[in-house]
Amino acid sequence: MILHARNQIKRNNFFIDLLVRCTFSNPACRNLSYHYPLDSSTLRGTSIGCQETKSPDLNKCSNFDVLIAKVRAASSVDEIFYSLSHDHACSAVQVSHSIVDVLLHRFRDDWKSALGVFRWAASRTGYKPLPESYDIMVDILGHAKRLAGAGEWEDAVRAFDDLGTFGLEKNTESMNLLLDTLCKENKVEQARAIFLELKSHIQPNAHTFNIFIHGWCKINRVDEAHWTIQEMKGYGCRPCVISYSIIIQSYCRQSSFHKVYELLDDMEAQGCPPNVVTYTTIMYSLAKSDEFEEALQIPERMKSVGCKPDTLFYNALIHTMGRANQLLEAVQVLEMEMPKHGVVPNTSTYNSMIAMFCHHGEQQKAINVLKDMENSPFCKPDAQSYYPLLKSCFKIGKTDSWLSSLLDDMVNKHHISLDISTYTLLIHGLCRANKCEWAYLLFEEMIGQDITPRYQTCRLLLDEMNQKNMYDATERIEAFIKQMKSS
Template sequence: MYYLVSSGRRVISQIAVANYFKCFSTLYSLSSLDSSQFGGSFGEENVGLRENSDLAILLARISPGSSEDEVFQSLLSDPACDAMQLNHSLVGRLLHCFKDDWKLALGAFRWAESRPGYKPLPAFYDKLVDILGKTKKMDKMCALVEEMRENHIVTLSTIGKVMRRFAGAGDWKGAVRIFDELGDYGFEKNTESMNLLLDTLCKENRVQQAREIFLELKSHIPPNANTFNIFIHGWCKANSVDEAHWTIQEMRGHGFRPCVISYSTIIQSYCNQSDFNKVYELLDEMQAQGCQPNVVTFTTIMCSLAKFEKFEEALQISDRMKMVGCKPDTVFYNALIHTLGRAHQLKEAEYVFKVGMQINGVKPNTSSYNSMIAMFCHHRQEQTALEYLREMEISPYCKPDVQSYSPLLKLCFRDGKTDNLLPKLLDSMVNKHHLSLDLATYSLLIHGLCRSNKCEWAYKILEEMIAKEITPRYKTYSLLLEEIKQKNMFDAANRIEELMKKMKSS
């Protein structure tokens, strides 16, 4: 890593900044790899090392901001890429690296697809459908689905992704149109596909439209218990708990018994309203109906009590859970650790993580470690948080994600460690774990650097963000513009003002 020294402070160079924020830069060195993660035999170890080396080569050949055709041609014309033997693991990891950049993902996929002797998994097409839909490239998404239809690899999972992306883009009628065209893809309009549409609409706050469609379809497509659970969730999401209760009655009228999902969804709604008297009433009703609450029910209640700072009551949920013979899982333990952390019971949280989970045979996941890291960062215990990060890096069960680093990045800004710890963390994120930064992380960095009087660095990050087609928030533009004007960075100020005008006009 290269640094420029100015006025007694180390300022990161432009080259280093660019490297920080490229998922496409060199992966961690082969010498740092733990061979055990690739299996015990020498042959398996070599396969893992070769795959990481191949991935590093591919990422190094792809420049941020390239078009899909430029990516395709760059990989196609490169002798090192041409010599590779592609496998599903390598292609899957490549797509994961570009999950936030549709151009790079599409270009890399087209190259992989063109390789002699390699045929991508249908799941990779689905992944690309999702990437295109998430970035609202609907025409390209539909073109890819049409190509999949011609090759007979469209599944109901594909259909579900397309419906969700249309609804998520505000075009709920587009989702309905896909349902109407199911026959073109070789699928029937039946209970399963109807539920897929209803679920999509309800999750996108279109429960009223979903209800109207259901009333039209139910005469020739019979509902099942899941149909009503979808509506219970939809009404609760729309804060219409009374409608959810009526749906339970309707469910019984069709001969279906409300299950733990039905009740737990309404409990979640009462939890959101902080109406815990209703929560406990519904718990009693469940048990009276012979429907035992499950670990999800108890986890929901504990999280909600902690959210409203009812820590003592939240910790008692664990005892109530034991009384009904419900076993904890990883998610419950993560919630318990979080609750203990917020209640300032750090030793108890560590005991749960190191002893309680092990006794019950529950393996920690990334969220478990993230909870521990966030807890110690909140209490400004930087070294302990970093120890948990290092432990996660060598864990056989999970690896760090972007959220693992977020509390550590915040701690850097809070404690003024932008010259030493911050560059190391960013290097670990991008070069060691090749994580793609998201909108929240970019915003955190830009805001933190502005407040740390490092607006030059913040501006470079903004440019990287825009190159990846991640649109900054208006507040981010405003904050950076104010700082840049104070440094007399006129060209940068003009560019930001133009971007802000475009955002307002759109």
């Protein structure tokens, strides 16, 4: 009985996920801007009276009450569907768009009931749900956070077979959605088995094989990804830059850079040159592996094949130069090379510069970059812009006016809310600087904003409060720690 229930939950979760993703892929359901015509407060409660529905199709309140009663009596999507489908009174109700609209609104906070009603309505002869109804259903499922991953692959096949119930065609696109859902849940072998079953009557396309390439790489089976590229060619589909770049990214994670270069040469030989995203990935990965000399050769290689850099590439280049202690060159990239190529810096560009200067003890230069960003027409500072500067305050011992000035600009000038990382940095730093009273005020501020401090932060602050004999604060922190443990 328990095993059956678990399988049912898995099947429902997969079915919901597939329904949502197929609905979004349906051209008739894209780019909809549907707004609920009724206020949610009107729709909550035990029932909706006939005078509230305003629907000419619900001319008998008892019919609507019968539908509600049948739904409420069932406990699962399948039970709701069966109960509505096999009840004589429910079968007598003429399903219309207005009825479905009211029912979905009635059960907008109950995804199982909404999905059961939707399946029942879609199964009725002569009725086809509107795209707007699909959109409401997707919204209900999304708010319910039921977009779960795939369960057993046999359940996936059953859910795929049931797509016709919702008026969704079993074609290449819906097959790809099924395979993609499974591969993202690391069920690549199961996805492969399904593909072998479906390929005889559903034609795969290039995206089908890219899904498998990504799936094999995700589970570190790059050889199968290479084999998939060959299979792709056998089906008459030409591998694109995405196909190769997925494998390159996998090699980068393994620091197998000799294989990266081999694949780059193969891409150029196949008439599929790498793009800026490919080169950005390679350069960033080389820098992460401390291969700075090789990383800084990537821009020249990229230039030699006529690939133009973008903002993300320059961000990675500045980051690499910073780690390679080439501060002057990084400044030249921001101030000269980017404007020369018409590439606009974003917040991350400036943040990389600020972090670079702070790391090398050039706090005033970091402040100058922050001021440049404040005056930029393209972007403004965020919490990450200030994090290295705040960290520097504790590193060099400026925990008075300079720290206060930074926080004041951050909160009052730019209206930036402190996140948990910033609060943690401040509380730990202030405790080490023997300013635990200020640290405690920040602790209270965190709680007041529903940001839960980390346990280590609570313990550190508790020890400091005990040493200062601040008994009220100690009791408050102990109560909070107890609450954390109980929850």
